[in-house]
Each structure stands twice: as C-alpha cells, then as structure tokens.
Amino acid sequence: MADTGLNSTAAALLGLLHEGPKTGGDLVAEAQSRFGSFWTVTRSQVYRELPELAGRGYLKAGKPGTRSAQPYAITAAGRRAFAGWLTESVGREHHRSPLLLRTAFAGRITAEHRRTLFADERAVHEQTLAALREQLKESKGADRFSRATLDFAITYERALLRWIDTTSS
Amino acid sequence: MADTGLNSTAAALLGLLHEGPKTGGDLVAEAQSRFGSFWTVTRSQVYRELPELAGRGYLKAGKPGTRSAQPYAITAAGRRAFAGWLTESVGREHHRSPLLLRTAFAGRITAEHRRTLFADERAVHEQTLAALREQLKESKGADRFSRATLDFAITYERALLRWIDTTSS
DNA sequence: TGGTACATGTAACATGTTACATGATTAG
DNA sequence: CTAATCATGTAACATGTTACATGTACCA
Numbered sequence A, B: 001m002a003d004t005g006l007n008s009t010a011a012a013l014l015g016l017l018h019e020g021p022k023t024g025g026d027l028v029a030e031a032q033s034r035f036g037s038f039w040t041v042t043r044s045q046v047y048r049e050l051p052e053l054a055g056r057g058y059l060k061a062g063k064p065g066t067r068s069a070q071p072y073a074i075t076a077a078g079r080r081a082f083a084g085w086l087t088e089s090v091g092r093e094h095h096r097s098p099l100l101l102r103t104a105f106a107g108r109i110t111a112e113h114r115r116t117l118f119a120d121e122r123a124v125h126e127q128t129l130a131a132l133r134e135q136l137k138e139s140k141g142a143d144r145f146s147r148a149t150l151d152f153a154i155t156y157e158r159a160l161l162r163w164i165d166t167t168s169s
Numbered sequence C: 001t002g003g004t005a006c007a008t009g010t011a012a013c014a015t016g017t018t019a020c021a022t023g024a025t026t027a028g
Numbered sequence D: 001c002t003a004a005t006c007a008t009g010t011a012a013c014a015t016g017t018t019a020c021a022t023g024t025a026c027c028a
Helices: A008-017 A024-038 A043-055 A076-087 A098-104 A111-138 A144-168 B008-017 B024-038 B043-055 B076-087 B098-104 B111-138 B144-168
Strands: A059-061 A071-074 A094-096 B059-061 B071-074 B094-096
Touching (some): A008 A071, A008 A076, A024 A111, A024 A144, A043 A059, A043 A071, A111 A144, B008 B043, B024 B043, B043 B059, B111 B144
Antiparallel strands (some): B059 B071
C-alpha cells in the first residue's frame, strides 16, 4: 500500500503503455475505447502527464514519428509504479449528473419544459446505449475484465433510461 | 437558452437559496442531503462562489451571525439567473470510478487481490445503499422530484452491487 | 501546388481538493 | 478560566476543460 504518488489518470496511461509504445494521440484514443465514459481522459491531460512521467523515469521518449508525434515507452520503473498503484486503495466514485441536479429542482419548471428535458436526455442515452451494445459485439476477443467494464456501462445506461421513464411519466 | 454564465454549482446554490437565506455551512450541508452523491459540492467551492455571486448581484450578504458566519439571501436578479440556467442545455454526465478503472486492468492482478478488491468495494456500497434506503424512508414529506433523485441513487447502487457480484464470481 | 482539413502540442482558464489559519463554543 | 474541539473562511495545489497556435498530410 506504499504511496506511488501516481494519480489515477497517470496510472491509467502507464497501464495502457504495457501493450507497447504509444503517442499522446494513441493514448487518448485507446483510453476512450478502453475506459469509455467512466474514466474520461482529455488530450490536454495526457500531454501534461507524459513529460511528467518521463521526468520521473517511468516512461522513455522514443523517436518522433509522423507529424512529429512523440511516442513513449514504459520503463521497468514505470511497471513497478503501476503495479504499486494497482494495490493502493481505490478512491470514492464521483458522479456528476447535470440531469439529476436539474431534477432536484424540477419542481420549479413547467411540466412542458420537464417533458422536453427528459425527452432530450432520453434520446441521448438511447444513442449511448446503442453504441455500447455495438462495442460489446465487437469485443468478443477482448479479455473478461474489459468486457465487464462495458457490461457495467450498459447496465448503467439501461437503469438510467428506466429511471427517466418512471420519473417523467 | 440565453447563457447565464452560471456554472452548475453556482446554480445549485442559487436553487437552494430559494428556500431562504443560508450561510456557507448551511449550503454545504443542504447540498449534501439534497444532491447526495451525484452532485457533490465542497466547502471551498461554496466559499469561493458566494462572494462571486454576490459581486454579480445575485446574492446579498446579511448580518454575520454566530461564529461570524455570513448568511446570503438570493436577490431578484439571482432568481432570474437561476430560472435562465434551468432552461439551458444540460451538459454531459461525468463518471469517475476508480473501481471500474482498476477493473479494466484487473487481468494484471492476482485472483486473490481481485477478491479483496471487490469484497471491500462491495462492503462500501452495501453501506451506501443502506444509508440511502434510510433517507428514502425519511423523505416522505419531500416533493416528488427530490424522491426521484434518491430513487436513482438507490437504483444505481443496486445495479453496481449486482455487477460486482457477477464480475467477481 | 495551393489550400483545406486534421493531428499535435501548449497555454490560459475553470473547477475541485487538501491543508491550513483563525476565532468561537463547549467541556472540564 | 483554560484547554480542547469545532465551524468558518482562505489559500495553495491538483485536476480537468476550452481555446488556441503550429505544422503536416491529403486532396483538388
């Protein structure tokens, strides 16, 4: 339980780099597909962390490729740091739902407006769910735990849709 | 859909202040109980926003009370701003789940460690769920939409627990 | 080969978190 | 009356977001 001083996003990058050297762009794309919506990572975060991790000796910069994209490879120290992070205590979950926040104040808006609010949101999440199901189909080769995270995302979206239906009716 | 320039946290505070003047401490406590885990608000955020909102004329500072706590009351302009925010487009949801992130890498840890990881997390969420159910019982007087947000929190926790069970088995 | 679209990287900003300083209430 | 505790507020920091500058690849 030694503190590695890694934040979760940095750790996530180290984790992805176990598969081989990647550039910032690669990592953004990979994180998007691997973590989906429950751990988003923006480009700016990635580009901030990479030099930082390299400075600590967890990554080693390679030869710039096309468009002068800078690839990074994980080092032995990086692997150790990642392994340490895996055993650190998991932090709390964080949710931030503008929809739920508005719902808390929904008594202050008109029924008409409430209807469009929920209808719009429903459409968004229908689409998200469809995309996730698509992903699940394509994930047959992936390992069990990658699929598990997808499963969770799907479960969540379904629960949210059901909730929207019962609440808006 | 005019942009009020309000961030959601500021808006949430304005919403709570519709019930009457409150101090920073009051607001933190109220937000905790009203929004629960899907829109957390820390003391520091509150204390940063209050003078800011007062500066814009949305709040009016009252006479300091005990422990020199500063109460704020919402103004007519504040109510207008809040009403405007209610009709602005709701942003995307944000999830941040350290558990899910670790799960994505769970193939890299031992089965033993995985067991404790899930068991610990299960205990935490069991407790959360119990607390929520308690809250639901006590919320009989509350308005329909306050209960709806609670309902969602409960649904979420149940779904998470089910997911933990199927994934860790 | 000119220009459009796109990917990389940066930098300014907004938000969220942690740790601290201060003073008031309460318990002994 | 003194000490311990607790609530208020602040300030430094970490993280996340948005908007921009730059240069490279692609296409007409």
